[in-house]
Amino acid sequence: xxxxxxxxxxxxxxxxxxxxxxxxxxxxxxxxxxxxxxxxxxxxxxxxxxxxxxxxxxxxxxxxxxxxxxxxxxxxxxxxxxxxxxxxxxxxxxxxxxxxxxxxxxxxxxxxxxxxxxxxxxxxxxxxxxxxxxxxxxxxxxxxxxxxxxxxxxxxxxxxxxxxxxxxxxxxxxxxxxxxxxxxxxxxxxxxxxxxxxxxxxxxxxxxxxxxxxxxxxxxxxxxxxxxxxxxxxxxxxxxxxxxxxxxxxxxxxxxxxxxxxxxxxxxxxxxxxxxxxxxxxxxxxxxxxxxxxxxxxxxxxxxxxxxxxxxxxxxxxxxxxxxxxxxxxxxxxxxxxxxxxxxxxxxxxxxxxxxxxxxxxxxxxxxxxxxxxxxxxxx
Amino acid sequence: xxxxxxxxxxxxxxxxxxxxxxxxxxxxxxxxxxxxxxxxxxxxxxxxxxxxxxxxxxxxxxxxxxxxxxxxxxxxxxxxxxxxxxxxxxxxxxxxxxxxxxxxxxxxxxxxxxxxxxxxxxxxxxxxxxxxxxxxxxxxxxxxxxxxxxxxxxxxxxxxxxxxxxxxxxxxxxxxxxxxxxxxxxxxxxxxxxxxxxxxxxxxxxxxxxxxxxxxxxxxxxxxxxxxxxxxxxxxxxxxxxxxxxxxxxxxxxxxxxxxxxxxxxxxxxxxxxxxxxxxxxxxxxxxxxxxxxxxxxxxxxxxxx
Numbered sequence: 195x196x197x198x199x200x201x202x203x204x205x206x207x208x209x210x211x212x213x214x215x216x217x218x219x220x221x222x223x224x225x226x227x228x229x230x231x232x233x234x235x236x237x238x239x240x241x242x243x244x245x246x247x248x249x250x251x252x253x254x255x256x257x258x259x260x261x262x263x264x265x266x267x268x269x270x271x272x273x274x275x276x277x278x279x280x281x282x283x284x285x286x287x288x289x290x291x292x293x294x295x296x297x298x299x300x301x302x303x304x305x306x307x308x309x310x311x312x313x314x315x316x317x318x319x320x321x322x323x324x325x326x327x328x329x330x331x332x333x334x335x336x337x338x339x340x341x342x343x344x345x346x347x348x349x350x351x352x353x354x355x356x357x358x359x360x361x362x363x364x365x366x367x368x369x370x371x372x373x374x375x376x377x378x379x380x381x382x383x384x385x386x387x388x389x390x391x392x393x394x395x396x397x398x399x400x401x402x403x404x405x406x407x408x409x410x411x412x413x414x415x416x417x418x419x420x421x422x423x424x425x426x427x428x429x430x431x432x433x434x435x436x437x438x439x440x441x442x443x444x445x446x447x448x449x450x451x452x453x454x455x456x457x458x459x460x461x462x463x464x465x466x467x468x469x470x471x472x473x474x475x476x477x478x479x480x481x482x483x484x485x486x487x488x489x490x491x492x493x494x495x496x497x498x499x500x501x502x503x504x505x506x507x508x509x510x511x512x513x514x515x516x517x518x519x520x521x522x523x524x525x526x527x528x529x530x531x532x533x534x535x536x537x538x539x540x541x542x543x544x545x546x547x548x549x550x551x552x553x554x555x556x557x558x559x560x561x562x563x564x565x566x567x568x569x570x571x572x573x574x
Numbered sequence: 575x576x577x578x579x580x581x582x583x584x585x586x587x588x589x590x591x592x593x594x595x596x597x598x599x600x601x602x603x604x605x606x607x608x609x610x611x612x613x614x615x616x617x618x619x620x621x622x623x624x625x626x627x628x629x630x631x632x633x634x635x636x637x638x639x640x641x642x643x644x645x646x647x648x649x650x651x652x653x654x655x656x657x658x659x660x661x662x663x664x665x666x667x668x669x670x671x672x673x674x675x676x677x678x679x680x681x682x683x684x685x686x687x688x689x690x691x692x693x694x695x696x697x698x699x700x701x702x703x704x705x706x707x708x709x710x711x712x713x714x715x716x717x718x719x720x721x722x723x724x725x726x727x728x729x730x731x732x733x734x735x736x737x738x739x740x741x742x743x744x745x746x747x748x749x750x751x752x753x754x755x756x757x758x759x760x761x762x763x764x765x766x767x768x769x770x771x772x773x774x775x776x777x778x779x780x781x782x783x784x785x786x787x788x789x790x791x792x793x794x795x796x797x798x799x800x801x802x803x804x805x806x807x808x809x810x811x812x813x814x815x816x817x818x819x820x821x822x823x824x825x826x827x828x829x830x831x832x833x834x835x836x837x838x839x840x841x842x843x844x845x846x847x848x849x850x851x852x853x854x855x856x857x858x859x860x861x862x863x864x865x866x867x868x869x870x871x872x873x874x875x876x877x878x879x880x
Contacts, residue, residue, distance in 0.1 A: 251788065253685030283678075283789070368832065401831045404843055409784045409791055414588060418828035421580040434688075435784060442692070457688050568834030 242482055244268065245302040246280040247293055249309035250407055250432055256451040257406070257432040257468075258282065261308045261331075263452075264470030271475045275482065286311025294319040298326050304481045306474070307331065309406075310375075316340060327486050329477055332377065334557075336488050343473055346494030347377065347451075348384040348556070349524055350466025351428065352531040353502040353517050354448045355388020357463050358426040360513045361446055365395045368424030370415045370436050371402040374571045378430045380559040384531050385428050386566050392513070398566045399424050409435040420445050426463065437461055446506075455504045464505040472498045492553060495524035532556060537564045575705055581825055582709035586717050589814075589821030591775045591783060593720040595799035596806075596813045597727055598771020602648075603803055604731065605764035606744035606871040610666025611651055613796030614673020615769050616776035617789075619644040621681040623777025624787040628687045636781045637716075637774055644773020645766045647673060652765035656758050659875045670796070678789035689785045716778050723771075724814045731810070740764060744869030747876040757876055772796065798847075805854035807867045816854050823849045 246265050250258040265278050279302070284293045290312045297305050298319060306329045307316050313333040320328040320340040328340040336342055358367050367389055369382050382400055389396040399422055401415040412431050416439035419427060427447040429436035434457040440447035441458035449455065449465030473493055480486040493499035502521070505514055523529025532555070534545035539562045545551055562570055595612060602609055609615075623640035627633060651669050654660045694712065701711040731737040740760060742750045747757045779795070780787050798820065806812035827842040858864065 251682070251685045253682070254788065255686060259686075399832045399834065401828050404840065407788070408793060409786055409788055410779065410793055410795075413784050414584070414824060415828050415831075417584050418825060418832050421577060421584065422829060422832040424832070433786070433788065435786065438688075438785065568831065571840075 241275055241277040242272075242304065242478070243300070243302040244276055244278045244304045244306070244478065244481075245297040245300070246278065246306045246308065247284045247290065247297065247312065248280060248282045249284060249286060249311070251282050252280070254407065254432055255434045255454060255457065258308065259452045260468045261306075261470055264474040267471030268474045268478050272478060272482070276478060284312075288315075291315035291318060295322075298323045303327065304478065304486075305329070306477075327481055334490075336490065338488055341488040341490060343477070343491040343493070345468045345470070345473075345499045346492060347430075347466070347468065347500065348380045349494045349500045349531060350450075350468075350502060351381040351384040351430075352388035353520060354428055354464060354466050355385040355390075356392055356517055356520065357502075357505065357509055357513055358385065358428070358446075358448075359389030359391065359393035359396055360510060361463060362389070362393070362396070362426045364423050364425045365393065365397060366422075366424045367396060367398045368416070368419030368422070368427045369398060369400045370412055370419065370427065370429040370431055371400050372406045372431045373404060374402060376557055376559045379562070379570060380556060381428075381430050382566060383559065383563040386563055387531060387536070390565055392516070396565055400562075400566060400568055402571055403431065405431070407432045409433045412436050413439050416440065416447075417443070428466075434458070449504075453503055462504070462506060463509065465503050467501050467503050469499055469501060495521055496527065538562070539564055539566060576708065577829075579705040579709040581822075581829055583712060584825045585818060585822040586710070586713055587783070587821070588825055589818035590714075590717045590720045591779050591795055592799050592802060592820055593814050593817035594716070594723065594778065595772045595775035595796065596802040596817055597720070597723050597810060598768040598775070599799055600768075600803045600808055600810060600813055601727065601740070601771075602761075602764040602768035603872060604744045604808060604869055605740050605761045606747060606869050606874065606876070607652070607655060607761055607765050607768075608662050608666060608800075608873045609648065609651060609669075609765060609768055610663055610800065611647070611669025611673060612666075612768075612772050612800050613792055613794070614670040614677075615644045615647050615772040616673075616779070616792045616796045617677040618647055618673045618680075619773030619776030620780035620792060621677045621684065621787055622773075624687070624689075624780040624785075625681075625684055627689055627781045627785075628684065631690065633692070633781055637777050640773040640777025640781075641770045642773070644776065645770040648765050648769020648772070649762070651769070652762045655875070656761050656765070659877065662873050662875070674790060681787050681789060684787045685789075687787065689781065692782060692785070714778075714782055716774070716782070720814065720817075724810045727810045741869070744871055747871055751876075751878055757878065761876070772799070775799070802850070802854075805851060805858065807858040807864050808869065809858075809867060812854065812857065816850055819853055820846050820850045 248258040252258055252262045269278055281293055284290050294315055304327045308331045310332045313335055316328050316330050317335055320337050324339055330342050332344045333342045371378050386398040399419055401419055403411045403415050412435040416436045420443050425445045427436055427440050429450055434454050437447045437454050437458040441461035446463050447461050448463055451468050453465040453467055455462050520529055530550045532551035534549040535543055535547040536545040538544045619640035622643035623636040626639035627636035654665050655662045695714050697711040701707040739755055743757050743760045751757045802813055802816045806816050823846040827845050
């Protein structure tokens with residue numbers, strides 16, 4: 195209600211401004227107004243104020259929705275020891291810096307930025323606010339009070355591939371890609387390798403849309419893939435449009451980042467989800483206990499950050515068992531999707547037999563593996 | 575062959591949103607009013623249509639809501655530019671920004687809503703013809719409506735007296751006024767029609783084409799529709815052609831990508847714009863044609879007392 199009143203008060207100018215900064219800036223109701231009353235209980239320390247900056251709307255049903263579930267997990271875990279708030283639709287532009295500074299000035303002591311494009315703004319704001327701890331998702335630059343965290347989404351992509359390899363009838367998979375950065379290329383490769391592990395005839399077609407969130411374009415890309423013969427789709431974009439398109443055209447697809455079963459009940463084969471909760475709880479606990487230190491975290495199935503959920507009923511039992519087995523392997527560390535031999539598109543071996551890719555190798559994947567069609571955009 | 579048929583089918587579907595919006599805008603431009611608020615109108619109509627579709631489950635009521643939202647906002651715009659004589663360009667821009675903000679604000683709670691899958695439409699018998707059926711006869715009724723709308727507008731503008739009056743209002747409002755025509759009311763009706771069609775296009779986008787709601791989902795289609803009317807030199811058939819061309823090149827570049835053609839994706843994303851502009855500029859390069867077709871009083875205010 196608070197945000198509604200502010201908007202109304204600011205009137206038309208706010209509506210125009212809201213468009214420019216991305217509308218729907220929403221904060222948890224501030225409780226300061228009620229603060230004087232409980233002053234009688236001074237023993238209780240002030241709650242730790244935690245803020246989240248999201249690139250999309252909380253209701254995207256994908257990437258940002260998953261982050262917000264993580265925020266809710268923190269609230270549930272720590273109760274009134276913390277006070278969280280969030281700002282959604284913060285563009286990856288100069289606005290990000292303004293929002294970060296705003297959050298810092300509101301007394302937040304722990305600030306999460308949940309998209310790659312906040313890297314430079316966060317670095318800048320962290321430099322000016324040494325007393326505040328910053329956490330940046332998917333970035334690679336850190337400082338004494340800025341650290342990075344990410345999830346091993348390629349593990350989910352590999353598990354999706356295992357299911358897709360069995361369920362495809364045309365032996366042709368399709369991926370709607372966003373922006374050709376290593377993370378996304380790695381997921382395309384992992385999806386393909388997972389499928390090839392159960393079906394060596396697999397080919398993967400890729401269409402890039404050049405954006406993280408553009409449902410109409412994602413729909414058109416999915417249509418092009420299906421028209422081109424692909425019958426099991428995966429998307430590395432943030433909306434549920436690809437799954438909906440598969441549902442409409444009678445093909446199969448996966449949910450990505452969040453459980454998307456409801457958006458395509460017939461098409462849905464499973465959702466490769468990210469669970470940010472465990473990391474957010476860990477980071478909050480460290481901040482509360484004064485044990486927070488800079489660094490970089492990359493969590494996967496092992497830490498409960500990645501999972502394949504709601505696998506469709508018509509997926510054969512042996513494949514379901516295989517997915518569970520792989521998950522157990524990922525948990526125990528006995529299985530790694532990027533274990534050699536891995537062969538590039540040109541037939542050359544990029545990873546020798548038995549060698550497990552280290553994180554540095556994974557961070558620099560700019561090639562397609564054998565079975566993926568086309569060329570990596572920008573690759574000469 | 576079947577892939578080409580599928581591509582054609584997808585092309586008509588992709589071009590329909592642009593076609594309906596641009597044909598609507600053509601009418602108000604023929605009456606002398608430029609409505610740069612098209613993008614905002616389409617966004618408001620998209621959320622109105624989506625919300626109604628979620629609550630009623632009926633697409634046709636949803637389209638009506640989209641039309642209503644578009645017409646209402648266009649009427650506000652019309653009152654401002656026609657009766658209060660505000661600057662058309664500035665007012666249109668303001669409307670565009672306002673519409674984007676308003677739709678995002680109203681739509682917050684609908685971002686997570688979903689629509690049940692639509693029934694596939696198919697023209698009886700004709701859709702069973704191989705290739706041709708896939709390309710032309712398995713479309714949503716509004717795809718055919720866009721074609722009918724084009725013919726309807728051609729007939730109205732060039733074969734009816736009302737169309738002649740509308741055009742004269744766009745050419746020389748003073749003369750029309752001297753002849754006793756209610757210039758302001760005619761312009762108002764044209765603006766409302768333009769808004770209604772933008773609204774229908776917006777609702778088609780959120781209810782049928784994508785189908786979901788997210789803020790800013792029109793993603794520039796309103797601006798492209800505006801540009802189409804100009805590049806097509808206000809000829810309805812060329813507007814339709816331009817819209818399909820844009821949709822077609824969009825689908826072709828995605829299809830090429832899925833074939834593994836190695837062209838940079840940025841270059842491919844540019845091609846629909848370039849191709850549409852080049853083709854329309856080429857077929858409309860005759861200056862005499864442009865002079866004949868461009869409404870002479872486009873964008874100019876009209877003061878009946880003067």
